[in-house]
Amino acid sequence: MKLYKDISQYLVSAEVEKREVEKITADLKPDLTVEEGYLVQEEIVQRKLAEGHRIVGPKMGLTSQAKMKQMNVNNPIYGYLFDYMLIENGGKLSLSDMIHPKVEAEIAFVIGEDIEGPGITVAQVLAKTDYVLPALEIIDSRYKNFEFTLPDVVADNASTSRVVFGTSLKKPSLELDLVGGVLSINGEIKDLGTGATVLGHPANSIAMLANMLAKKEEKVKKGDIILTGGITGAVLLNQGDIVSGKFDGLGEVFFTVTN
Ligand code: 0L1
Ligand code: MG
Numbered sequence: 001m002k003l004y005k006d007i008s009q010y011l012v013s014a015e016v017e018k019r020e021v022e023k024i025t026a027d028l029k030p031d032l033t034v035e036e037g038y039l040v041q042e043e044i045v046q047r048k049l050a051e052g053h054r055i056v057g058p059k060m061g062l063t064s065q066a067k068m069k070q071m072n073v074n075n076p077i078y079g080y081l082f083d084y085m086l087i088e089n090g091g092k093l094s095l096s097d098m099i100h101p102k103v104e105a106e107i108a109f110v111i112g113e114d115i116e117g118p119g120i121t122v123a124q125v126l127a128k129t130d131y132v133l134p135a136l137e138i139i140d141s142r143y144k145n146f147e148f149t150l151p152d153v154v155a156d157n158a159s160t161s162r163v164v165f166g167t168s169l170k171k172p173s174l175e176l177d178l179v180g181g182v183l184s185i186n187g188e189i190k191d192l193g194t195g196a197t198v199l200g201h202p203a204n205s206i207a208m209l210a211n212m213l214a215k216k217e218e219k220v221k222k223g224d225i226i227l228t229g230g231i232t233g234a235v236l237l238n239q240g241d242i243v244s245g246k247f248d249g250l251g252e253v254f255f256t257v258t259n
Pocket of ligand 2 (some may be wrong): 104106139140227
């Protein structure tokens, strides 16, 4: 529908031109629903695919009690990570490419077999996952001051912007909920958490994703690399920051923020 296309253009322009914009529900469409937010997101995905970008995998957001409480919601959301969003481990994030980026530490899953809902369980996800790896997700809401409603943030591809994946691949285990992670900037601990922060278990995040996608007759696909959600809060980035995520048994991932 033309309105959803126009809104997707509004958000993609904000991303490309690196400027913050008013949320959709402020003026453009005050009654935007979550379902319509996903229709806008789908337009963004199609636009990026048409431009030649490739999907790395879906990503889950609002997976912690803290973020759900802040947004006053009971369910997580998803968005899509594209190839142009990848930064190599130890690489640089240029602030001039961003609006107001924040970072959060996450556990990512490399999917070995298609996972088709509904009714997917943690055990099924673990059986169909090839590897898990540490990650730092950089979120960069296109909205002024990171202020939005649930439909707004869904439309904005769940604030997805960049990601740094670690280079050590580990087999998934049922104990991933007990894995601790520490997010540090310039050697100072900014936040920490465990896998259980993510919907009780990071594999549960993938199970919920598969079950949400099933409602649209879609599935989690073999080869997808999926961010399961923050095990820490999101921390604002500044020029010169050296950002590190260290995870029990999964290794370390880091990057530097340049101008
Ligand atoms: O990855 C995330 O949890 C982001 C979800 C969107 C909300 C936000 O921008 O904090
Ligand atoms: Mg995230």
